Amino acid sequence: MRGAAATLRGELIGLAGVVERNVYLVRRYIWWDIAFFVWTVANTLTIVYIAKGIEAAGGQIDVERTTTILLIGAVIWAYLGIIFEILTETVAWERWEGTIEYTFMAPLARPVHLAGMGIFSVAYGVVRAVLLFGIVAALFDLQLPEANFWSAVVVLAIASISFVGIGMMTAVLPLISPEKGVQLGFIAQGVLLVVSGVYYPVDVLPGWMQALAVISPATYALDGIRAAILDGAGVGAVWHDIWPLIIIGAVAVPLGLEVFRRGERHAKRHGKLKRSG
């Protein structure tokens, strides 16, 4: 019993170490992070202005509602991008710096290592997503009188479990292909969002894409968050989005860990667990 408690304590300290390392990196690269955030704001604006553009072209739409729908899509895209970037690029970054050998020979359980990266990516992603939403909403003077932000945060938190699970699967790609692995992670992010109704209802997609939307956590995250912010839906009212997210999360995390485990074995078998660059 005492041995198990000591092991658990050691793992928790290790998990804190993963978070600590990423905090140091953010601190050291803070100006780069600010530059990328400016780019994200600019990118989001190019999408959100589409609503005003449609109105200017004579389209009959509720501009504020459409703007909010597009903004939520862009924010979720950016949030998912941060989670995938931190999980995938940290492995790629460690390869490039050469620290990967020291991290992977440390006595830290791989699920704990990945959980640490996941926790940091969610915390950092939430801060960036809230800032992005707040800045763009302020620029467009969105009033959002019905918004239930608590409910939106609950949906996002539960969806994050699935996002981290999928991120674990993409995180192993730089181990298998040092040159192209990171880009494959971006492809996974793009595919996930395109079938999930990021800027449009899922109904407009062809049937095979709608089938993929059913198993994509982003579909339920976007639907639930839009219902909470646009219509003030409470947690109970978005339960039909929450329970699929719980099921997908329960599958995605163990699957992500298993995919990573197999990728790590492949890298160890073929001598790819080493520095590059």
Next chain:
Amino acid sequence: MTAVEVSDLRKEFVRRDGPWRRRRVPALCGISFTIERGECVAVLGANGSGKSTLVRLLATLLLHDGGSAHVFGHDVFGDPRAVRRLVNRVSVEASFFKKMSSTENLSYSARFYGMTRGETSRRIPEILERVGFPVERRGEAMEALSRGMQQKVALARALLTAPVLLLLDEPTTGLDPRSKLEVQEFIREVRQIHDATILLCTHDLDEAEALADRIGILHRGELIALGTADELKRRYETETLEGAFFAATGRALVDDEEEED
């Protein structure tokens, strides 16, 4: 007590010759040896002889293709986590997050070995002082430090976790003569004070003779000799270790073999 027991250890890598053709290149061809607790064994070999493959196998960073390896009785491939608690490593590249300071790099990596913030805030200044790292530069980014300074921090990182087996993979390659001597002196100190067992892979003959109890010669993945420096000289009827290496392998130590993974 036996610290390291390697028996018929084999490792091959797959090489691609064009998009369709593949060939298997042996990196270690069934090597066997033991290292006793507290002993320092140097492995000499040209680039590509299999030294780094041996270190990376013992560090649990590679999977083997045959044979076995045990560290203090723990199976390296069957129970890698138990081995990881006992082992640390210093390699030819210092390998740090370059924008982070020495203290930040040491702090997070020590956390992976279960060291709390309280422990690292006490131990890191102590250990950096012992390796001769200037106090006033602890907050500087690693990229601002010289190679010699970075290698001292690498030694500090390895020692911080109190390993009982230290794997040194060309730890002084590329260092200026003064830094090289300082690092070698520190390795002696580690052995004496911490009772650490050391496997030193190098192509520096003087370093091997100065630091190791026994010296092995690794050539094209085969351990063709292992003994004290005097035993090797007697066996190959030569006055110098360089002569023994040449007699054993038919080539000088600086000659490169095919690059290993």
